[in-house]
Amino acid sequence: MTTAPAISAARTxxxxxxxxxxxxxxxxxxxxxxxxxxxxEVCAGEFVALLGSSGSGKSSVLNLIAGLDRPTSGSxxxxxxxxxxxxxxxxxxxxxxxxxxxxxxxxxxPSMTVAENVELPLRFAEVDRAKRPxxxxxxxxxxxxxxxxxxxxxxxxxxxxxxxxxxxxxINRPKLLLADEPTxxxxxxxxxxxxxxxxxxxxxLGMTVVMVTHERALAERYAQRMxxxxxxxxxxxxxxxxxADDAHFQxxxx
Amino acid sequence: MKIxxxxxxxxxxxxxxxxxxxxxxxxxxxxxxSLVAMLSLGIGLQQLASRRLVKSGLFDTVVVSSRRDLRGRxxxxxxxxxxxxxxxxxxxxxxxxxxxxxxxxEAYPDIRFITELRYEDKPHxxxxxxxxSSAKSNDAFExxxxxxxxxxxxxxxxxxxxxxxxLLGKTPARGVDETKVADLAKPLLGKELMMRxxxxxxxxxxxxxxxxxxxxxxxxxxxxxxxxxxxxxxxLTIVGVADLDPESMRGPTRAKVFLPLKLAESLHVxxxxxxxxxxxxxxxxxxxxxISVRVKNPTQVQVVEDSIKKMGFNxxxxxxxSQSLRTFFRVLDLFLLIFGxxxxxxxxxxxxxxxxxxxxxxxxxxxxxxxxGASDGDVKKLFFAEAGAMGIVGGIAGxxxxxxIGRIINLGTNVYLRRESxxxxxxxxxxxxxxxxxxxxSFLVSLISGLYPAGRAAKLDPVQALRYE
Numbered sequence: 001m002t003t004a005p006a007i008s009a010a011r012t013x014x015x016x017x018x019x020x021x022x023x024x025x026x027x028x029x030x031x032x033x034x035x036x037x038x039x040x041e042v043c044a045g046e047f048v049a050l051l052g053s054s055g056s057g058k059s060s061v062l063n064l065i066a067g068l069d070r071p072t073s074g075s076x077x078x079x080x081x082x083x084x085x086x087x088x089x090x091x092x093x094x095x096x097x098x099x100x101x102x103x104x105x106x107x108x109x110p111s112m113t114v115a116e117n118v119e120l121p122l123r124f125a126e127v128d129r130a131k132r133p134x135x136x137x138x139x140x141x142x143x144x145x146x147x148x149x150x151x152x153x154x155x156x157x158x159x160x161x162x163x164x165x166x167x168x169x170x171i172n173r174p175k176l177l178l179a180d181e182p183t184x185x186x187x188x189x190x191x192x193x194x195x196x197x198x199x200x201x202x203x204x205l206g207m208t209v210v211m212v213t214h215e216r217a218l219a220e221r222y223a224q225r226m227x228x229x230x231x232x233x234x235x236x237x238x239x240x241x242x243x244a245d246d247a248h249f250q251x252x253x254x
Numbered sequence: 255m256k257i258x259x260x261x262x263x264x265x266x267x268x269x270x271x272x273x274x275x276x277x278x279x280x281x282x283x284x285x286x287x288s289l290v291a292m293l294s295l296g297i298g299l300q301q302l303a304s305r306r307l308v309k310s311g312l313f314d315t316v317v318v319s320s321r322r323d324l325r326g327r328x329x330x331x332x333x334x335x336x337x338x339x340x341x342x343x344x345x346x347x348x349x350x351x352x353x354x355x356x357x358x359x360e361a362y363p364d365i366r367f368i369t370e371l372r373y374e375d376k377p378h379x380x381x382x383x384x385x386x387s388s389a390k391s392n393d394a395f396e397x398x399x400x401x402x403x404x405x406x407x408x409x410x411x412x413x414x415x416x417x418x419x420x421l422l423g424k425t426p427a428r429g430v431d432e433t434k435v436a437d438l439a440k441p442l443l444g445k446e447l448m449m450r451x452x453x454x455x456x457x458x459x460x461x462x463x464x465x466x467x468x469x470x471x472x473x474x475x476x477x478x479x480x481x482x483x484x485x486x487x488x489x490l491t492i493v494g495v496a497d498l499d500p501e502s503m504r505g506p507t508r509a510k511v512f513l514p515l516k517l518a519e520s521l522h523v524x525x526x527x528x529x530x531x532x533x534x535x536x537x538x539x540x541x542x543x544x545i546s547v548r549v550k551n552p553t554q555v556q557v558v559e560d561s562i563k564k565m566g567f568n569x570x571x572x573x574x575x576s577q578s579l580r581t582f583f584r585v586l587d588l589f590l591l592i593f594g595x596x597x598x599x600x601x602x603x604x605x606x607x608x609x610x611x612x613x614x615x616x617x618x619x620x621x622x623x624x625x626x627g628a629s630d631g632d633v634k635k636l637f638f639a640e641a642g643a644m645g646i647v648g649g650i651a652g653x654x655x656x657x658x659i660g661r662i663i664n665l666g667t668n669v670y671l672r673r674e675s676x677x678x679x680x681x682x683x684x685x686x687x688x689x690x691x692x693x694x695x696s697f698l699v700s701l702i703s704g705l706y707p708a709g710r711a712a713k714l715d716p717v718q719a720l721r722y723e
Binding site: 063066068069088089092093095096097101103107108109111112120121123124125126129168169172 | 259270618622623624627632
């Protein structure tokens with residue numbers, strides 16, 4: 001309806017900007033255009049939902065923003081870093097320090113305890129060994145999992161596993177939280193629990209959140225803005241109505 | 255990632271698939287064990303050989319002869335030798351000079367002659383040689399019955415086993431077990447032999463002063479141009495019967511009967527060279543056909559030989575032979591190394607296989623690590639650490655295993671040697687450097703094996719890896 005995301009861009013700094021972003025790949029003889037000329041902007045501190053059916057290219061866009069994949073053409077600039085121009089090594093550093101990720105399937109390492117999973121990024125960041133347990137405890141405290149520290153992921157419920165993943169995403173204090181269907185494997189009650197936590201990170205820690213989902217209701221309930229994708233193209237980009245800030249109102253509405 | 259974290263994660267990953275990684279590690283340890291076993295056998299044999307050889311006196315002896323003596327032992331050396339005019343007489347002052355060279359233990363004249371020995375009135379013609387008292391430590395006297403000479407001048411004699419057989423009228427029968435030295439010695443020890451020999455005596459009965467002035471050598475030649483040969487007899491007591499030949503380097507001119515050196519010198523036995531060198535032989539001054547020089551260490555033989563050559567004498571040593579022996583052991587070690595390495599090569603393929611399997615199995619895990627910030631280098635190092643850990647553990651276990659195998663083989667062989675009534679010995683050696691080298695080598699080989707899997711793991715595309723269930 002309204003077509004003016006530029007208002008917020010003028011007010012606040014831009015965290016993510018993509019310009020004619022493309023990701024094509026070959027599968028046998030056919031060229032698959034997973035992302036096909038997507039231009040978008042996400043402001044710092046914003047909570048944006050990427051919506052679309054499966055195969056719409058929403059996850060591919062997220063992977064490009066996360067630095068897990070490289071664009072075929074176009075650019076994606078995150079926190080003043082042109083990801084297409086970074087080396088593999090620099091991309092790894094970017095993922096380590098700038099981005100925190102959560103996935104539908106949690107992606108915890110099964111052989112490690114909750115605390116070890118949460119501490120893992122600290123190993124890659126070469127944080128002093130003595131500081132790590134404190135940092136892990138703090139992150140687990142934030143997601144309410146301190147009591148479960150020494151359990152293995154297989155001993156936890158789905159919600160607890162996703163909370164562990166959230167704690168891990170948080171540990172290096174990134175600016176950006178990227179969530180790929182974070183509630184897809186959870187029942188609605190646990191999903192709500194996780195989403196509230198994501199919103200809390202967005203509001204209290206000032207993290208910019210980009211969430212991929214196919215559930216429009218979920219996006220309407222939590223996101224400030226919704227970007228719709230189909231066949232790798234951006235088809236709609238609109239702020240969530242009526243007001244993005246009033247959580248109580250939104251919750252009452254759904 | 256830092257090394258402690260790498261080690262910790264690597265060991266954790268190795269524990270995760272314990273059976274597979276243990277089997278791979280056992281493979282490495284078997285490879286290292288075979289390497290250690292082969293090499294320590296080579297080293298042990300070499301040590302045994304050089305121990306024996308040093309004791310045998312073959313490699314620390316230089317034989318010196320005068321250049322006037324045209325029977326050069328080494329034809330090649332003869333070519334670049336100076337003309338006989340420059341050569342010196344091999345006399346007592348020359349012997350003393352040689353003895354005072356650095357690194358020389360002793361220099362003693364070689365006295366050997368063929369003469370008749372009578373035992374129970376039966377004559378036996380044989381080659382007799384004189385031994386210095388230092389020959390007592392010679393390896394050849396290890397299995398000797400009886401004892402060594404009581405003094406350097408004692409009228410005593412040691413027989414070689416074959417001569418003892420001859421005295422007793424026993425011909426060594428082929429195919430039958432060799433006669434035991436003890437059986438030969440029993441009837442002979444303490445018995446007397448009569449040695450009949452030709453003594454060389456200068457005709458002018460006045461003995462010359464020992465240090466004759468070199469300037470009037472012409473005079474001396476004229477004065478003492480004749481000598482007489484007197485037949486003498488000497489009674490000798492048999493004190494020992496030796497099993498082995500202490501003069502194995504002499505080849506065909508082996509002696510079968512040995513006298514103390516000082517006694518032999520005092521007898522002034524007619525030497526084969528005396529006929530050719532009438533002028534010298536006629537003098538009372540001792541002139542030797544050859545002198546044996548014992549060097550402190552086989553490694554110094556070359557130096558001593560060179561300085562003796564500079565003095566104007568011909569020399570001969572088994573240095574060349576010992577060098578080719580060393581080459582032989584180097585080649586043997588190389589062969590053992592290659593055979594030992596084969597098993598390790600097979601084991602390293604096992605490492606590659608295990609790690610490639612691990613990549614397939616842990617694809618998702620690698621994807622997760624990359625997604626949360628692990629660099630290609632981190633993943634690569636992690637796989638390297640796993641390969642290296644298997645290498646070190648396998649190396650340590652392999653050295654222990656190889657050492658154990660070595661002990662068992664050594665033990666078994668010694669049991670066999672004892673049954674064959676041969677002296678058991680240690681032909682097995684695992685020096686510390688071998689332990690270090692084996693573990694280091696195992697580590698290195700493992701890292702090289704990890705090269706390909708680690709590279710492959712590092713290049714894994716995280717998006718695809720995460721999609722993999």
